[in-house]
Amino acid sequence: MPSESGKVVCVTGAGGFIASWLVKLLLEKGYTVRGTVRNPDDPKNNHLRELEGAKERLTLCRADLLDYQSLREAIYGCDGVFHTASPVTDDPEQMVEPAVIGTKNVVTAAAEAKLQRVVFTSSIGTVYMDPNRAPDKVVDETCWSDLDFCKNTKNWYCYGKTIAEQTAWEMSKEKGVDLVVINPVLVLGPLLQPTVNASVLHILKYLTGSAKTYANSVQAYVHVKDVALAHILLYETPSASGRYICAERVLHRGDVVEILAKFFPEYPIPSKCSDETRPRAKPYKFTNQKLKDLGLKFTPVKQCLYETVKSLQEKGHLPVPTQNDECIRIKSAPNRY
Numbered sequence: 118m119p120s121e122s123g124k125v126v127c128v129t130g131a132g133g134f135i136a137s138w139l140v141k142l143l144l145e146k147g148y149t150v151r152g153t154v155r156n157p158d159d160p161k162n163n164h165l166r167e168l169e170g171a172k173e174r175l176t177l178c179r180a181d182l183l184d185y186q187s188l189r190e191a192i193y194g195c196d197g198v199f200h201t202a203s204p205v206t207d208d209p210e211q212m213v214e215p216a217v218i219g220t221k222n223v224v225t226a227a228a229e230a231k232l233q234r235v236v237f238t239s240s241i242g243t244v245y246m247d248p249n250r251a252p253d254k255v256v257d258e259t260c261w262s263d264l265d266f267c268k269n270t271k272n273w274y275c276y277g278k279t280i281a282e283q284t285a286w287e288m289s290k291e292k293g294v295d296l297v298v299i300n301p302v303l304v305l306g307p308l309l310q311p312t313v314n315a316s317v318l319h320i321l322k323y324l325t326g327s328a329k330t331y332a333n334s335v336q337a338y339v340h341v342k343d344v345a346l347a348h349i350l351l352y353e354t355p356s357a358s359g360r361y362i363c364a365e366r367v368l369h370r371g372d373v374v375e376i377l378a379k380f381f382p383e384y385p386i387p388s389k390c391s392d393e394t395r396p397r398a399k400p401y402k403f404t405n406q407k408l409k410d411l412g413l414k415f416t417p418v419k420q421c422l423y424e425t426v427k428s429l430q431e432k433g434h435l436p437v438p439t440q441n442d443e444c445i446r447i448k449s450a451p452n453r454y
């Protein structure tokens with residue numbers, strides 16, 4: 118990769134799953150990075166200090182999304198900002214205000230500091246939650262989630278992210294900020310941070326025995342490294358504009374458990390659907406052409422699932438069954454075999 122030495126960028130929420138990968142790749146490219154975290158002294162952020170180049174070119178700044186001054190200080194003097202920090206929860210109080218106010222604060226600070234570009238980490242949740250979309254419609258960057266539908270279904274994550282993205286667009290127009298938005302689907306892959314984030318939990322539950330069945334529903338997936346690379350592509354490509362869907366493939370949960378069971382037969386992966394009365398949910402169609410046109414090559418979802426599980430094992434979040442465990446399990450659950 119060509120070196121970007123001398124360029125200074127800010128990454129908000131630097132200790133998170135996606136942001137940690139983004140910081141890693143930015144440092145590898147020679148950028149100087151200011152990462153915002155809520156508590157630089159929290160050992161959960163130590164992995165950032167161990168990244169290659171961190172000693173020379175990474176500063177961790179204390180900042181909260183609701184505290185404008187803290188963000189302003191982190192952003193001032195940078196060339197660009199990647200705004201990835203956001204709560205990831207369905208609790209309306211914890212979700213909506215920090216996501217929306219935080220976005221307002223970042224765009225305002227970026228305007229004040231006259232940054233070259235803001236890359237905002239939005240979500241597919243701002244794109245596809247629309248009950249009135251025709252079943253055959255290809256989900257693309259013109260689609261927007263229906264706020265009433267999100268509210269009525271109590272999907273406060275999608276609600277908060279949608280208002281936050283709309284706010285980012287309105288404010289960046291008003292303040293003359295060059296904004297580019299990435300809309301990733303569910304992100305998987307190796308963890309750099311020590312804790313398990315919400316999207317990786319989605320897979321962990323199928324391996325620990327806590328999910329006895331799988332849902333009759335579909336989900337799109339993408340590899341965390343591809344998401345981080347896409348952020349950098351959007352920052353570095355002057356012609357990049359608008360929204361960019363970042364997705365590799367849509368799978369039914371039945372496909373996910375089948376892939377997991379083939380790679381890791383030693384875990385109690387569910388083999389029954391929780392709803393066998395309705396027809397099997399069909400994958401929706403989407404396009405990821407805009408990112409492909411910028412040169413992004415997506416990692417196949419099977420590899421992504423494999424690497425996620427290996428990483429969960431390596432980080433100690435998932436026990437690696439020994440041969441003895443396997444014998445005990447087979448004896449105690451003969452009906453499975």
Ligand SMILES: NC(=O)c1ccc[n+]([C@@H]2O[C@H](COP(=O)([O-])OP(=O)(O)OC[C@H]3O[C@@H](n4cnc5c(N)ncnc54)[C@H](OP(=O)(O)O)[C@@H]3O)[C@@H](O)[C@H]2O)c1
Nearest residue numbers: 130133134135155181182201202203204240303304314316
């Ligand atoms: N993972 C996915 O599947 C996925 C898919 C689409 C979009 N996204 C978006 O990608 C971004 C990163 O998600 P992630 O999966 O990497 O989640 P994550 O690991 O939970 O990271 C979220 C980060 O946001 C920070 N944060 C939360 N509330 C904050 C606040 N009030 N002030 C300052 N920082 C705050 C957290 O900091 P603390 O460590 O201090 O809590 C954490 O570093 C989010 O914007 C999310 O909506 C994620």
